[in-house]
Amino acid sequence: MHFTVGDLSRTRVADGPDPLWEIVLSMHQLREGRRKSRIGTAERTCPDRRQMMRVLTPLMPTRGYFPDFLTPAAASGGLESGIDAVLSTPKRRLRDELSLLAQHNPLPSWTRRLADGDVDTLRWLGRALHRYHKYVLGPRWPGIAARVEADRRHRTGVQCRAGTEAMLHSFGPMLSWQSSVLCADYPVDRDVHLGGRGLLLVPSYFCRRTPVALLNEQLLPVLVYPACPPVPEQACTPHSRLAPLLGHTRAAVLQTLQEPRTTSELAHHAGVSLSSASEHAAVLRNAGLVASVRERQRVRHILTQLGADLLNAGMPPAWP
Incomplete structure (x- = not known):
């Protein structure tokens, strides 16, 4: 990620956990069979589990691309704001992103209706996101929020005392900050030029191994990274x-x-x-x-x- 001076002044850490990023990233862990005793047990006891997973699973593959519209910036305002933004995604964007997803992942027939912006199908997706958050993440949300808040306090504390560049140094060795460029060990070789828009850093409980970024570079630049646990x-x-x-x-x-x-x-x-x-x-x-x-x-x-x-x-x- 290439920074200008203006980008440094506009770089900040999210105010709290992003519910939609946590849904997507916890789904990745669930499908990989990780944290079975924590996520898997709740998922298996969720009412209408099969219908919920039938909706979410094809849209959130564990490897590679998943649609950017599932993690809108509006989710920083809470679950309801985020889901409203998902349901308001323009038809053209739905079609483009689902077509990109279909290039490497076979999609069920109902996703054609989603790509066409069918209202009932969008509401079906919204209900699945609500249900997953309520039954799978809801009981554990205080712990998720505690870890994210501990990381946020650490990063913003460094930023307030020593500046944004010092804060970016604090991510080492996961991220490397050198000469106005922030580098990550990312699965795909990419160069992102922030172009004065700044960067939103989002600490996440369920992010693992490497940070995650949006594919569409026209959107607000976001980098989701593993939140470090609170240090007693x-x-x-x-x-x-x-x-x-x-x-x-x-x-x-x-x-x-x-x-x-x-x-x-x-x-x-x-x-x-x-x-x-x-x-x-x-x-x-x-x-x-x-x-x-x-x-x-x-x-x-x-x-x-x-x-x-x-x-x-x-x-x-x-x-x-």
């Missing part, structure tokens, strides 16, 4: 499980970087000398746990995604 305060103290691996001082330095800090701030909060703080930060940076951004005469250190994951290692997931 006690996850990395000098007596934690990380201390034997990193050493007591380095484990404490890593924990201190749950908030972006300059080298002098890091030394103060970790209780070490300035030279020692710089040395520990360099070791953690070389290990991919920390990113460092120069700000004039200062260097600010930021916890990366890998560093956050390490702090959270062995902790229970954020489910109720």
